Amino acid sequence: MTQHTLSAAQQLDANDRFAAYRNEFYIPEETIYMDGNSLGLLSKRAERTLYKLLESWKTLGIDGWTEGEHPWFYMSETIGEKMAPLVGGAAAEVIATGSTTTNLHQLVSTFYKPVGNKTKILADELNFPSDIYALKSQLRLKDYDADTHLIQVASRDGRFLDEDMIIEAMTEDVALIVLPAVLYRSGQVLDMEKLSKAANDRNIPIGFDLCHSVGSVEHSLHDWGADFAFWCTYKHLNGGPGSVGGLFIHEKNFGKAPGLAGWFGSKKEAQFDMDHTMDPAIDSGAYQIGTPHVLSLAPVIGSLEMFEELGMAAIRERSLKLTGYMLELIDQELSEAGFTIGNPLDETRGGHLLLEHAEAARICKALKKDGVIPDFRAPNGIRLAPVALYNTYEDIWHTVQKLKTIMNEKRYEQFENKRSVVA
Ligand SMILES: Cc1ncc(COP(=O)(O)O)c(C=O)c1O
Ligand SMILES: Nc1ccccc1C(=O)C[C@H](N)C(=O)O
Missing domain, CATH: 3.40.640.10 (Type I PLP-dependent aspartate aminotransferase-like (Major domain))
Incomplete structure (x- = not known):
């Protein structure tokens, strides 16, 4: 498998016709939003x-x-x-x-x-x-x-x-x-x-x-x-x-x-x-x-x-590419972190991924503190959705890097391993 890099991720984004659509959305400031499977973001057109x-x-x-x-x-x-x-x-x-x-x-x-x-x-x-x-x-x-x-x-x-x-x-x-x-x-x-x-x-x-x-x-x-x-x-x-x-x-x-x-x-x-x-x-x-x-x-x-x-065929195609890329990156960067992949690896996967981990609730809290929005689903799931319309390869790159740091440095330990009210 080829080694993924940040510059390669940026290259993929630069050549993508979906880039124009990301600009149609309000992305919460300084945030990588990976929760569009729970609540999608506001677009200018919807507004x-x-x-x-x-x-x-x-x-x-x-x-x-x-x-x-x-x-x-x-x-x-x-x-x-x-x-x-x-x-x-x-x-x-x-x-x-x-x-x-x-x-x-x-x-x-x-x-x-x-x-x-x-x-x-x-x-x-x-x-x-x-x-x-x-x-x-x-x-x-x-x-x-x-x-x-x-x-x-x-x-x-x-x-x-x-x-x-x-x-x-x-x-x-x-x-x-x-x-x-x-x-x-x-x-x-x-x-x-x-x-x-x-x-x-x-x-x-x-x-x-x-x-x-x-x-x-x-x-x-x-x-x-x-x-x-x-x-x-x-x-x-x-x-x-x-x-x-x-x-x-x-x-x-x-x-x-x-x-x-x-x-x-x-x-x-x-x-x-x-x-x-x-x-x-x-x-x-x-x-x-x-x-x-x-x-x-x-x-x-x-x-x-x-x-x-855009048409659903193109949206699904991009979604599969984004989740496929994320899975490869997780494999490359997080193989030592103790996660179990809880989603199908083949094309029977939908628009979000599921990482299972005993510390999932507080890993989510640590991700949020670092500006990445996932959601937690009891008992041990972290859902991450790179959405075709507004997420980028670079978003995925940074999400996985942040997760790697959180795991390597055990930064989740400063939080209680208990779910918040809704996620
Ligand atoms: C699969 C599924 N069914 C039902 C619901 C409930 O939807 P609502 O609260 O809009 O009735 C949700 C999410 O809230 C859901 O994800
Ligand atoms: N309707 C909500 C209201 C508040 C918070 C979350 C929801 C969700 O939709 C959760 C979603 N159905 C889920 O798959 O977890």
């Missing part, structure tokens, strides 16, 4: 569209619903259309609405139809806790015991899932399958195509949580035959803290009545008829509930422009 929407409220009042450059009444649909290529859906299959967890509740309410012995929900033991809480509460709503009715496929090593084991668990008593697209700790990308096909063959509805994959890896949800998916826009899509999420409903499911109904799920032209019999939209729009959170949608418009310009 501009947020101000534009504030201005429309200021100048148009109620007429902002139907006038101005981005009429509020249609924003969920127009943003859904822009997000559709990121998940491999048709425009009508994608809507910007809700949040990850509320969308999951909506989708389970819609797709979970236990009958006879077919009553179980299939999930996994590595998914993000909020999804598991939501699934268990949905089971309880139907008076099922969550301990016996939520099947969580085991991981052999606590890091990865085996698609064949998941498929084996798709038995006759399973009424619904909900899985992550990219695991939030290890960053493993699941083979959604294989899983969707297996679920379709067994007539079990299947949906994916795309929180860690949307804007980072490519998807072909429609062609794969996934029934539904849901995601947030505040990680790789850089929509801002609490920005509005998204959901995908496969065209084959159009016309399915929303489990949780509300007037914004109506056909646009019927909504203001104020009839007490709902006339739901035929497509993904039906799964909206109430009034869109216009100001939390606004930054997403500007942010998505960059994804449209």
Whole structure:
């Protein structure tokens, strides 16, 4: 393997068309931001569209619903259309609405139809806790015991899932399958195509949580035959803290009545008829509930422009190059430091890496003190995300050098090995 150097990293950055995009972002001062997998950074375009929407409220009042450059009444649909290529859906299959967890509740309410012995929900033991809480509460709503009715496929090593084991668990008593697209700790990308096909063959509805994959890896949800998916826009899509999420409903499911109904799920032209019999939209729009959170949608418009310009294929290609480079550098510089690589080494890795270490919580604190922003995930994980849109090879070089110094000098020992509040 070639020996990596700082000047070679700078050379790689100088020849990169993504360099112009880094300048579109506000990078916190004197910081190397490696946490875009948890909260993406603000871009100038996202800021501009947020101000534009504030201005429309200021100048148009109620007429902002139907006038101005981005009429509020249609924003969920127009943003859904822009997000559709990121998940491999048709425009009508994608809507910007809700949040990850509320969308999951909506989708389970819609797709979970236990009958006879077919009553179980299939999930996994590595998914993000909020999804598991939501699934268990949905089971309880139907008076099922969550301990016996939520099947969580085991991981052999606590890091990865085996698609064949998941498929084996798709038995006759399973009424619904909900899985992550990219695991939030290890960053493993699941083979959604294989899983969707297996679920379709067994007539079990299947949906994916795309929180860690949307804007980072490519998807072909429609062609794969996934029934539904849901995601947030505040990680790789850089929509801002609490920005509005998204959901995908496969065209084959159009016309399915929303489990949780509300007037914004109506056909646009019927909504203001104020009839007490709902006339739901035929497509993904039906799964909206109430009034869109216009100001939390606004930054997403500007942010998505960059994804449209660059295209997901190029973004994924660069992301793989950045994480590949980081893995080589970790191998070159940190082989004595006692880290275990917790992410897949091959191209089933997503947009972030996971370094495991018994002192992970305080190594993160030491990194932060040195201006590098990672995040800690209990019990022993350091997540590092070199993001295609705004991180550089030089960022990665300095991150690894700082980590090397922290480990060599045991600088983490000045901190308590306990997590902070959120990271
Ligand atoms: C995989 C995954 N699912 C669900 C959530 C919860 O999302 P929210 O809090 O926006 O509902 C998160 C992150 O917060 C996540 O990473
Ligand atoms: N929504 C948040 C609010 C506060 C702090 C973090 C989050 C995250 O999104 C964490 C992320 N889901 C994770 O994979 O750890």
